[in-house]
Amino acid sequence: MGAQRLMIESKQRDKPIAMASLNDFKYDHADEINPRVAVEDPTVSLYCLDHAQRRAIFVQTAPGVDLSQAPFSTRRNTRQPST
Numbered sequence: 001m002g003a004q005r006l007m008i009e010s011k012q013r014d015k016p017i018a019m020a021s022l023n024d025f026k027y028d029h030a031d032e033i034n035p036r037v038a039v040e041d042p043t044v045s046l047y048c049l050d051h052a053q054r055r056a057i058f059v060q061t062a063p064g065v066d067l068s069q070a071p072f073s074t075r076r077n078t079r080q081p082s083t
Contacts, residue, residue, distance in 0.1 A: 006057075021048055022047075
């Protein structure tokens with residue numbers, strides 16, 4: 001199974017306590033990447049599941065962002081995603 005990078009153009013989440021969704025972002029499709037990135041890169045974390053397309057959506061945060069300090073990491077991921 002392949003993996004594809006999505007380049008975030010803007011954030012459009014209007015309700016900070018709503019369920020996380022790919023609709024939280026305006027994005028464009030980018031290059032294919034190695035799916036192992038999701039488990040090997042500590043800056044990558046699960047953001048949400050896209051049930052309609054049967055895929056998991058991950059976000060990559062900037063180096064130095066400690067998601068363990070956020071009680072709801074999806075909220076921090078929405079505010080500080082890098083790709």
